Amino acid sequence: xxxxxxxxxxxxxxRRAAGAPGVATVYRWELFKLGFQKRTYxxxxxxxxxxxxxxxxxxxxxxxxxxxxxxxxxxxxxxxxPLVLLLFGAIWLFPLIVALVxxxxxxxxxxxxxxxxxxxxxxxxxxxxxxxxxxxLTYAVVAIFVxxxxxxxxxxxxSGFHSLQSLSGTIVSAPKALELVYFALLIYLIPIVTIVCIxxxxxxxxxxxxxxxxxxxxxxxxxxxxxIIPGLQDSVPYLLSTxxxxxxxxxxxxxxxxxxxxxxxxxxxxxxxxIFTAFVLFLRRDVAGG
Amino acid sequence: MSEEPPPVEVRGLVKxxxxxxxxxxxxxxxxRGDVYGYLGPNGAGKTTSLxxxxxxxxxxxxxxxxxxxxxQESVRALEGVAGFVEAPTFYPYLSGRRNLELLAAYxxxxxxxxxxxxxxxxxxxxRAGDRVGGYSHGxxxxxxxxxxxxxxxxxLLLDEPATGLDPAGMRDMRLxxxxxxxxxxxxxxxxxxxxxxxxxxxxxxxxxAGRIAYEGExxxxxxGAGASYRLETTDDERALAVCQAQPGISEVxxxxxxxxxxxxxxxxxxxxxxxxxxxxxxxxxxxQTLRLEDLFLSLTExxxxxxxxxxxxxxxxx
Numbered sequence: 237x238x239x240x241x242x243x244x245x246x247x248x249x250x251r252r253a254a255g256a257p258g259v260a261t262v263y264r265w266e267l268f269k270l271g272f273q274k275r276t277y278x279x280x281x282x283x284x285x286x287x288x289x290x291x292x293x294x295x296x297x298x299x300x301x302x303x304x305x306x307x308x309x310x311x312x313x314x315x316x317x318p319l320v321l322l323l324f325g326a327i328w329l330f331p332l333i334v335a336l337v338x339x340x341x342x343x344x345x346x347x348x349x350x351x352x353x354x355x356x357x358x359x360x361x362x363x364x365x366x367x368x369x370x371x372x373l374t375y376a377v378v379a380i381f382v383x384x385x386x387x388x389x390x391x392x393x394x395s396g397f398h399s400l401q402s403l404s405g406t407i408v409s410a411p412k413a414l415e416l417v418y419f420a421l422l423i424y425l426i427p428i429v430t431i432v433c434i435x436x437x438x439x440x441x442x443x444x445x446x447x448x449x450x451x452x453x454x455x456x457x458x459x460x461x462x463x464i465i466p467g468l469q470d471s472v473p474y475l476l477s478t479x480x481x482x483x484x485x486x487x488x489x490x491x492x493x494x495x496x497x498x499x500x501x502x503x504x505x506x507x508x509x510x511i512f513t514a515f516v517l518f519l520r521r522d523v524a525g526g
Numbered sequence: 527m528s529e530e531p532p533p534v535e536v537r538g539l540v541k542x543x544x545x546x547x548x549x550x551x552x553x554x555x556x557x558r559g560d561v562y563g564y565l566g567p568n569g570a571g572k573t574t575s576l577x578x579x580x581x582x583x584x585x586x587x588x589x590x591x592x593x594x595x596x597x598q599e600s601v602r603a604l605e606g607v608a609g610f611v612e613a614p615t616f617y618p619y620l621s622g623r624r625n626l627e628l629l630a631a632y633x634x635x636x637x638x639x640x641x642x643x644x645x646x647x648x649x650x651x652x653r654a655g656d657r658v659g660g661y662s663h664g665x666x667x668x669x670x671x672x673x674x675x676x677x678x679x680x681x682l683l684l685d686e687p688a689t690g691l692d693p694a695g696m697r698d699m700r701l702x703x704x705x706x707x708x709x710x711x712x713x714x715x716x717x718x719x720x721x722x723x724x725x726x727x728x729x730x731x732x733x734x735a736g737r738i739a740y741e742g743e744x745x746x747x748x749x750g751a752g753a754s755y756r757l758e759t760t761d762d763e764r765a766l767a768v769c770q771a772q773p774g775i776s777e778v779x780x781x782x783x784x785x786x787x788x789x790x791x792x793x794x795x796x797x798x799x800x801x802x803x804x805x806x807x808x809x810x811x812x813x814q815t816l817r818l819e820d821l822f823l824s825l826t827e828x829x830x831x832x833x834x835x836x837x838x839x840x841x842x843x844x
Binding site: 255256257259262264265268269273274340348349350352353354355356357358360361385522523524 | 582611632633642
C-alpha cells in the first residue's frame with residue numbers, strides 16, 4: 237500500500253450528520269475527499285519542505301544577504317525566517333499551494349463526472365458550493381500556518397529563539413516577536429483568501445483543474461508584473477501583489493494599520509466579484525457532460 | 527379527493543443549443559407502476575430529456591413535473607426520485623462503500639442505514655471496500671443502481687443501464703429492474719436495446735430527432751401497426767399481384783421464397799377468398815410476430831416517412 241493510501245486510510249470517515257444534510261455535511265465530506273488526493277499532500281509537503289530547504293540554504297548557501305527586510309537578522313533570530321519566507325512566498329509559492337486545491341475543487345467534479353451525481357441528491361447547489369469554498373479556505377489557512385510554524389521551528393533550530401528588530405528599528409522581545417509572526421500570518425491570509433476566490437472562479441469557469449491552477453498562478457504573477465511596469469506605479473497600492481506586504485505594518489512601532497486596512501478592501505475588490513461570479517456559474521450551469 | 531399527480535409529466539419540453547434542437551417539444555407521461563421505455567437511436571434526445579427531468583440542465587421551453595413538482599425549482603422536487611444519466615459516476619479514489627456513504631450523507635435522513643442493503647441488492651457487498659477506480663463497467667452500473675436505491679425511490683430514472691454489460695450482466699440488470707418494479711417502484715428506462723425494453727417495459731415512448739414519434743403501450747403499438755403475414759401459394763406470381771391489388775394490405779414484398787405483407791385479420795379473410803378465386807391455392811398463410819425492432823426502425827429510420835406517419839392506435843404521434 238502506498239504512503240498516500242496509508243495516510244488516507246487512517247483518516248476517519250465523517251460522522252453521520254443528524255437530520256437534513258447541509259453545508260456542514262459537504263464540508264466534512266470534502267475534507268475527507270481531500271485526504272485521498274495527491275495534490276493535498278503536494279501542497280502541504282511544499283509548505284513543510286520550503287522552510288526547511290530555505291533554512292538549510294541559509295546555513296550552507298553563499299554569504300551574507302542584506303537586500304531584503306530581516307535579511308541581516310537571519311543569523312541572529314530564528315523568528316526572522318518565517319517573515320523572510322512570507323516575502324518570497326508571495327511571488328508564486330503560496331499562490332501555487334492554495335491554487336492546487338482551490339483550482340481543483342469544482343473542476344475535479346467535472347473531471348470525474350460527479351457533479352451530476354451530487355446534484356441529484358438532497359442538497360441544494362448553493363450548499364454544495366458553500367461547503368467546497370469553506371474547504372478550499374480551510375486548506376489555505378492550514379497550508380499557511382503549517383508553513384509558518386515549520387519556518388519558526390526550523391529558524392529557531394538554525395538561529396535560536398532571540399529578539400528581533402522591528403522595521404522601525406525598535407527591539408521586539410522573542411515572545412512578542414513570535415506573537416507578531418502569527419499575526420503576520422493572519423494578515424497574510426487576506427490576499428491568500430483572494431487567491432482562493434480566484435482559483436474557485438477559474439475552477440468553475442474552465443472546468444479543468446490544470447487550467448484553473450495555472451491560470452490562478454498566472455493572474456498572481458500578472459499582478460507582480462504590472463507592479464514593475466514603468467508608468468503604472470500609481471496602480472501599485474491597489475494591486476493584489478502589494479497586499480502581500482500588508483503584514484509589515486505589524487512590524488512597525490506603533491503598528492501601521494493603513495496597509496492592513498487597504499489590504500482588506502483591495503482584496504475584497506478582487507475576491508468578492510470572483511467568488512460571486514463563481515457562485516452564479518455554479519448555480520446556473522447546465523450539467524451536460526460527464 | 528384530488529388525484530395524485532403522475533410520477534413523470536413532461537409537456538412541450540424543448541432544449542436548444544444554438545440552432546440545434548436536441549429536444550423539440552417532447553410530451554410524455556409515466557404513470558404509477560409503469561416500467562416505461564424511452565427509446566430512440568443515439569443522439570435522438572433521450573439523455574438530454576432525462577437531464578432536464580433530473581434538473582441537471584434547464585429546458586429552453588416546456589415543463590417537467592415529477593410527482594407534480596418542478597425539478598428546476600429545487601432538489602426537493604427529487605424527493606422519492608433517483609437514477610442516473612449516461613454512465614453512473616463516482617469518486618474513483620474512494621471505495622464503493624465510501625461513495626455510497628457520501629451520497630447517503632448528501633441524502634440525509636436514514637439513507638445511511640440502507641448502504642449495506644443497497645450493496646447487497648446489487649451483489650457488490652464483497653467488493654464494497656475496493657476503490658471504485660478498479661471497478662469494471664458492470665460493477666459501476668450496479669453501484670449506480672445501489673446509489674439510487676439509497677434514496678428509497680418511488681421513481682427510478684435510468685439511462686441506458688445495460689449499455690456495456692455482457693449478456694449475463696444485461697440479464698441480471700433486467701431481472702433487477704423487474705424486481706424493483708415488483709416492489710412498486712415506477713421505472714423510466716432509456717435505452718436503445720429493444721429486446722431489453724420489450725422484455726421489461728409495459729409502455730414506451732419512441733423519440734426521433736428530438737420529437738416523440740410514438741407514446742403508449744407496446745401491445746397497442748404492435749396492434750396499431752397491423753399484423754405481419756407470411757404467404758406461400760401454388761402460384762406466387764399471381765398471388766403477389768392479388769395481394770398488391772387487395773385493399774387493406776400493405777408492405778407487400780417477396781422475401782425468402784414467400785410473400786410477406788401487413789394486414790388486419792378481416793382483410794386476410796377476404797384475401798384468402800380472392801387468392802382461391804384467382805387460382806393461387808394457399809400452402810401457408812401464417813401470422814408473424816411483429817418485433818418491436820421492426821416498429822422502431824419504421825418509426826425512426828426514414829425521417830420523412832416517420833414525420834408523415836399518422837398517429838398509431840392509442841399512441842401519440844407527431
